[in-house]
Amino acid sequence: MNDPAVVVDQLWEGFRRRGRYGWRRRGEPHWALRDVTLSVGRGRSLGVVGANGSGKTTLLQVLAGVLRPTRGQVDVRGRTASLVDLSAGFHRDLTGHENVLVGGVLLGLTRAEIRARYDEVVDFSGLPADALDAPLSAYSAGMGLRLGFALVVHTDPEVLLVDEVLAVGDDSFRARALGRVDELRRGGTALVLVSHDLDLVRARCDDVAVLERGSLAHVGRPDEAVAYYRSRQAVTDDGAAERRVFDPSRRAAAARRRRGV
Amino acid sequence: MRLELLGTLVERQLRLRSKRSVFGVVWPLAAPLLLLALYLFVFTSVFTAPVDRYGVYLFAGLLPWTFLVQASHDALQSISFEPELVRRAPMPYHYLPLARVVVMAIPFLALLVAFVVYLAVVGDEHLRPVLLPMLAVPVASTLLVVATIAVLLALLDVFSRDLRYVLHNLLTVWFFLVPIVYDRRMVGPQLQAVTAVDPMRRVVEQYRDVLYDGRIASPVAHVVTLGACAALFLASLVLFRRLAVDLAKDV
Numbered sequence: 001m002n003d004p005a006v007v008v009d010q011l012w013e014g015f016r017r018r019g020r021y022g023w024r025r026r027g028e029p030h031w032a033l034r035d036v037t038l039s040v041g042r043g044r045s046l047g048v049v050g051a052n053g054s055g056k057t058t059l060l061q062v063l064a065g066v067l068r069p070t071r072g073q074v075d076v077r078g079r080t081a082s083l084v085d086l087s088a089g090f091h092r093d094l095t096g097h098e099n100v101l102v103g104g105v106l107l108g109l110t111r112a113e114i115r116a117r118y119d120e121v122v123d124f125s126g127l128p129a130d131a132l133d134a135p136l137s138a139y140s141a142g143m144g145l146r147l148g149f150a151l152v153v154h155t156d157p158e159v160l161l162v163d164e165v166l167a168v169g170d171d172s173f174r175a176r177a178l179g180r181v182d183e184l185r186r187g188g189t190a191l192v193l194v195s196h197d198l199d200l201v202r203a204r205c206d207d208v209a210v211l212e213r214g215s216l217a218h219v220g221r222p223d224e225a226v227a228y229y230r231s232r233q234a235v236t237d238d239g240a241a242e243r244r245v246f247d248p249s250r251r252a253a254a255a256r257r258r259r260g261v
Numbered sequence: 262m263r264l265e266l267l268g269t270l271v272e273r274q275l276r277l278r279s280k281r282s283v284f285g286v287v288w289p290l291a292a293p294l295l296l297l298a299l300y301l302f303v304f305t306s307v308f309t310a311p312v313d314r315y316g317v318y319l320f321a322g323l324l325p326w327t328f329l330v331q332a333s334h335d336a337l338q339s340i341s342f343e344p345e346l347v348r349r350a351p352m353p354y355h356y357l358p359l360a361r362v363v364v365m366a367i368p369f370l371a372l373l374v375a376f377v378v379y380l381a382v383v384g385d386e387h388l389r390p391v392l393l394p395m396l397a398v399p400v401a402s403t404l405l406v407v408a409t410i411a412v413l414l415a416l417l418d419v420f421s422r423d424l425r426y427v428l429h430n431l432l433t434v435w436f437f438l439v440p441i442v443y444d445r446r447m448v449g450p451q452l453q454a455v456t457a458v459d460p461m462r463r464v465v466e467q468y469r470d471v472l473y474d475g476r477i478a479s480p481v482a483h484v485v486t487l488g489a490c491a492a493l494f495l496a497s498l499v500l501f502r503r504l505a506v507d508l509a510k511d512v
Contacts, residue, residue: 065351066509089349105269
């Protein structure tokens, strides 16, 4: 617990705005994450909650190593496995079997390791054996996700990043998935779980971080953080309708500012 | 481990090519043969090319050229059409275009072997078996040039979609500049000077040295070309590493 698996120090992640032809413009980027500092100890779990567009997925992508921190430091120690989108990196034309082999190598396993664990992965996913020879395009969203999750939790991750995927599986799979996550955590795996399911986050996480427009608004015990997030949601929902009203004069003013007039 | 990743991506690509396609893996073999038939018809039946054994001359150039074209087209969207893979986990993204090059190299090498066997069977008097091992040099150069172009195209396509619309035309212009269908001595010295630095021209000439002329005027030139192609490839990798940052934001 004193030996963190994930350390994020003053992380800023910016996306360059694009001009008309898709070229990235100079100037201040859009900051998806602003000055985020947090850490997750071995065997601990951090829940991340926040509205759409608050930076949750970007945070996971930085932790996964797919995005480089624009500013600040990110230190993720050990093998990282992430399940960040529903497709799980699978190709829809390949069969479940082929996707597991390719996905396993991408996650850092050797082919021999995947072959050795293949039956275990399939068992865990609970998919019928003949489904593994069908292309992913024939799978339901839940089936593809179960296979993706089964693969990810069988790669011995030291850091496990999961984005909203437990919402798709049915109850029995969800129970099995959560059991496996607990098992991994007892073995020292750190978990970062992004979810809109506040009950799940509260029940499963040691700490919860609340993101608001890229900034860390609150980190703390699950009860407090979830209560905080709910209170903020009520506030921003009231303001949102007003803010989103289309106002041409504001747009024109913004355009003038950009031109420096 | 890294080789295993590349191997897995190659296997993935081969499997994808065979899905919902009867001849997905075989079609690349047809393209150079089709072009050969076409140009042979035009330049032996319609016009008369002032080149002896025009079929052999032509095919020695068409082989590496169709490999370049097929691999370029295939590599162009190898990164931008795989956003799931790019966002999945950090990996050496240049393996995606390189895997396409490896896949396309298979029909290229198969046709090259078949071509040599054909020349041997028909008893082509210019075919000298002692020179055949020297084919390894232009083959290596070809692989490096094609890999360079594949890596750069795949990267460019992430940032701008324009190449999708013009790649075909650019390659056609290059095709006639190399030249594949005529002999470069048939055009003026200015144009020859322009194409002097073209690695594909060098490579095509070297295949013709071995397969058409049956003599290598300057073995040193073959090796120099190989070195230059290796340098180009390394430069493309350096450029890729510098520019392929946060690709997940752009795919």
